[in-house]
Amino acid sequence: MNRWLICLVSTLTLAVSAFPASAATPSDKGQQLFESKIEPVLVKYCYECHSKTGESIEGGLELDSPSGMLRGGDTGPMIKPHDREHSSLLRMLRHEDGVSGMPPEEKLSDDVINAFEAWIKLGCPDTRQETGPTLKEQRYQEAQNHWAFVPPRKVAPPAVNQTEWPRDAVIDGFTLSAMEQKGVKPAKDASRLTLVRRVYFDLIGLPPTPEQIDAFLQDKSPNALAKLVDNLLASPQFGERWGRHWLDVVRFAESSGMEFNFTYPHAWPYRDYVIDSFNQNKPYDVFLREQIAGDLLPAQPHESPAAIEARNIAPSILSCGPKRHNSSGTEFRMDIVDDQINTVCRATLALTVSCARCHDHKFDPIPTADYYSLAGIFLSTEPMYGTIKQKYSNTPTDLLPLGENGPALHAAAEAYEKQLQETEKKLTTQTAALKKAQDAQKLAASAHQKYEQLIATTVVDPKNPNALQGPSQADVDKKKAELEKANAQVTQLTSEVTTLKTKVAELKKNPAPRPQYAMTARDRKKPADTYIAVRGDFREKGDVVPRGFLSAIQIDNTPQIPAGHSGRLELAQWITSEQNPLTARVMVNRIWYHLFGRGLVPTVDNFGLIGKQPSHPELLDDLALKFMQEGWSTKRMIRQIVLSRTYQLSSTPDPTNLEIDPENHLLWRATPRRLEAEAIRDAILTVSGQLIIDRPNGSTVTPLGDKLARSIPLEKLQPPSNQRSVYLPVVRDYVPELFDLFDFPSPSLVSGTRAVTNVPAQALYLRNSQFITDQAQHAAQRLLADKQLKDDASRVDLAMRRALGRTPTPEERTGALQLVQQVRESSDPQSKTVEVDAWAAWFQTLFMTAEFRFLVDAR
Numbered sequence: 001m002n003r004w005l006i007c008l009v010s011t012l013t014l015a016v017s018a019f020p021a022s023a024a025t026p027s028d029k030g031q032q033l034f035e036s037k038i039e040p041v042l043v044k045y046c047y048e049c050h051s052k053t054g055e056s057i058e059g060g061l062e063l064d065s066p067s068g069m070l071r072g073g074d075t076g077p078m079i080k081p082h083d084r085e086h087s088s089l090l091r092m093l094r095h096e097d098g099v100s101g102m103p104p105e106e107k108l109s110d111d112v113i114n115a116f117e118a119w120i121k122l123g124c125p126d127t128r129q130e131t132g133p134t135l136k137e138q139r140y141q142e143a144q145n146h147w148a149f150v151p152p153r154k155v156a157p158p159a160v161n162q163t164e165w166p167r168d169a170v171i172d173g174f175t176l177s178a179m180e181q182k183g184v185k186p187a188k189d190a191s192r193l194t195l196v197r198r199v200y201f202d203l204i205g206l207p208p209t210p211e212q213i214d215a216f217l218q219d220k221s222p223n224a225l226a227k228l229v230d231n232l233l234a235s236p237q238f239g240e241r242w243g244r245h246w247l248d249v250v251r252f253a254e255s256s257g258m259e260f261n262f263t264y265p266h267a268w269p270y271r272d273y274v275i276d277s278f279n280q281n282k283p284y285d286v287f288l289r290e291q292i293a294g295d296l297l298p299a300q301p302h303e304s305p306a307a308i309e310a311r312n313i314a315p316s317i318l319s320c321g322p323k324r325h326n327s328s329g330t331e332f333r334m335d336i337v338d339d340q341i342n343t344v345c346r347a348t349l350a351l352t353v354s355c356a357r358c359h360d361h362k363f364d365p366i367p368t369a370d371y372y373s374l375a376g377i378f379l380s381t382e383p384m385y386g387t388i389k390q391k392y393s394n395t396p397t398d399l400l401p402l403g404e405n406g407p408a409l410h411a412a413a414e415a416y417e418k419q420l421q422e423t424e425k426k427l428t429t430q431t432a433a434l435k436k437a438q439d440a441q442k443l444a445a446s447a448h449q450k451y452e453q454l455i456a457t458t459v460v461d462p463k464n465p466n467a468l469q470g471p472s473q474a475d476v477d478k479k480k481a482e483l484e485k486a487n488a489q490v491t492q493l494t495s496e497v498t499t500l501k502t503k504v505a506e507l508k509k510n511p512a513p514r515p516q517y518a519m520t521a522r523d524r525k526k527p528a529d530t531y532i533a534v535r536g537d538f539r540e541k542g543d544v545v546p547r548g549f550l551s552a553i554q555i556d557n558t559p560q561i562p563a564g565h566s567g568r569l570e571l572a573q574w575i576t577s578e579q580n581p582l583t584a585r586v587m588v589n590r591i592w593y594h595l596f597g598r599g600l601v602p603t604v605d606n607f608g609l610i611g612k613q614p615s616h617p618e619l620l621d622d623l624a625l626k627f628m629q630e631g632w633s634t635k636r637m638i639r640q641i642v643l644s645r646t647y648q649l650s651s652t653p654d655p656t657n658l659e660i661d662p663e664n665h666l667l668w669r670a671t672p673r674r675l676e677a678e679a680i681r682d683a684i685l686t687v688s689g690q691l692i693i694d695r696p697n698g699s700t701v702t703p704l705g706d707k708l709a710r711s712i713p714l715e716k717l718q719p720p721s722n723q724r725s726v727y728l729p730v731v732r733d734y735v736p737e738l739f740d741l742f743d744f745p746s747p748s749l750v751s752g753t754r755a756v757t758n759v760p761a762q763a764l765y766l767r768n769s770q771f772i773t774d775q776a777q778h779a780a781q782r783l784l785a786d787k788q789l790k791d792d793a794s795r796v797d798l799a800m801r802r803a804l805g806r807t808p809t810p811e812e813r814t815g816a817l818q819l820v821q822q823v824r825e826s827s828d829p830q831s832k833t834v835e836v837d838a839w840a841a842w843f844q845t846l847f848m849t850a851e852f853r854f855l856v857d858a859r
Helices: 003-015 026-046 066-071 088-094 110-121 135-143 171-182 192-204 210-218 224-233 236-249 268-279 284-296 305-318 329-349 368-379 406-457 473-509 568-575 583-596 617-629 634-642 655-660 677-688 737-741 760-768 770-784 792-804 810-826 834-848
Strands: 381-384 520-523 530-533 541-545
Touching: 026 110, 088 110, 171 617, 192 210, 192 224, 192 236, 192 634, 210 792, 224 236, 224 634, 236 268, 236 583, 268 305, 284 305, 284 520, 284 568, 284 583, 305 329, 305 520, 329 368, 329 381, 329 568, 329 583, 368 381, 368 530, 368 541, 368 568, 406 473, 583 617, 583 634, 617 634, 677 737, 677 770, 677 792, 677 834, 737 760, 760 770, 760 834, 770 792, 770 834, 792 810, 792 834, 810 834
Parallel strands: none
Antiparallel strands: 381 520, 530 541
16 A cells, blocks of 8 residues: 555544634644644655655655645646645545555545545645755756756767777777777778768668779779768668668658558658658758658748748658557547657657656656647647548548649549539438339229229229229229329429439549548647646646747757647747757767668667667767758768768677777778668669669559558559659558568667578578569670670679679689589489579579678678
């Protein structure tokens, strides 16, 4: 049992009969009750476990100050002055359903509970003086001194012994100094052959061709590498490589995931926006502002329509996350908001702010109130992700029509759809009416015929002519009139139905053209602050908090949120302020990670207190400051790092260094790195000559429409394609097999890093999959088509140069020739594919090597 509750219960048991009988004011009554009965018991029984001077603070609950008492513990406030309904302590005392009863062994008497209720009604007065910050406040203040919340500062690179070694005074100066302090010597420089392959994969994600390798090796100028780097940075493939890194971070996908996984046919424009932004070297601060509030940014002078459309697409980051479309209402909105807060804050600040949804962050200085300040911003924002109203989909939204005529086309298409729906509805109604009229016609015709038959067979009695048996002529005439009326109605309705059917067919034959669409976001009509959801339960309303930002990060002239604005634009300005200590550091660290395989801060997505310390803090700060000062240029930062000597080291291990620094924290060598799934696949397609380098128009998900992914055949979700891997559809739970095997990250999670596994299933795939077999065949056909190759030895050499970027050793050449000959001899001599099969076996062997999948020193 929570000891502070025992203390309070004991106090109230003593105090039940002690209410003063004088005519004191309600305030006096409460103060007397607190001073005479409650405070002494708190001191005697509760402070031991719930005070700054006690042995512990169980449950985060501090009871030795008025503020601590009212604030409550990790699960939020437990008493709310004057509000018995929202004081959860009363429900605990009553042992109500859904809460932990206190005390657990027995329920207290009604008198005790009523006394507690009376004290709350009086406002829970507390006459103690605040004695300084609570322990929680002290911890908050201490956490603010964590390195990541302190602005970066520039420090001159330290002096080094090997003064000739650094090529970049900052990067190499700091890394060499750290090595020298630990007694570690840097590895030798990587060979130019090793370096050219490393740079190609790191910058554009593709292997260099033999011709490109030769061009670099033959360039003896001192700036040969710089020229190569500049050419690769200017390549369209640069944005495809580095754009994919960012798509990992913002959990981009083309379906909703979760229990009912609906396709997102209009997610792909954001993918292209990201790729284009990296190719354009869009300043990173602009890049972030567009994604958070691109729809709210004012137009710039001479801004092109394409640029305006791009920044309107950019807020897709707020819409493409996973969703439970079968839910609705406040729960649905709050889950989306939580995903948005988590994505934006982890992507830009590397902080796990969403951990404060239910209680103050356990480690970082992020109180729950800060979480709901951000939640108010995103609750005032409407995500626009599309989907349609259908079974399991309760929450459709609008989309952004693209193109100069997009809005007009969208309006025309909406009018067309409305007309078609109204016409089809009318057709259905008139068809039903026609059926009803036809049934009435049949009845009238049958009755009329029956009456006529009866008259025709009726015999008149001469003795009594008035005693006719059967209908009169008047009855027959009446029935005839009814039949004529029914015939006329059927004729009319038949004509109407025929006309409507023709109209529907014409409408369907000539539908109004629709524009392309994109996801985005927009402000709601009535932005507003929100309340703290106690313990994360939106049904338990706490205090309303104003929309705002993280209180632990202090920025001069913090943007103020106007009453009629969501606050997204101001949030974007706050995040990208040069005074924000995190934003530049986080991006520089992400860039470093992709070039070295390990960030200067190893926990790339978490710069908080439980994240790891930077290995080279001064270097990180220097690079972050330079990043901002030089226009937040991603390409410039990549170029500086790649041209440093630290980046250009070989991966050759050194026994002495391994003893001192086995994990290479000091960067004394290049760490061997396995290529990501996309680079492996793209490299295979490059070697086979089958890679389609041009960007596709849209996504193969778009023509599938808004459907449950499980209802679509896998071959349509992942159709055969030779496009670059960044353009393959990312449908949650249905990623390509190669992606799944080679550690493609979950597209539902923020993933600044990727796992690297080595499991048998990977080798089995490379040996047995149809994709690898087909590409090996294409590679063999391409090789055999080269008429300049005069013998098998030259073919072995070229195959290896295409696959691994180097020529084989004599032993490797001999082994390859033996393999080719063995396949020839074991094949049917009459087969027309003997040669292709033989050389395909050699290519498949190359694809299976570790050297093909890793960036290591060339032999």
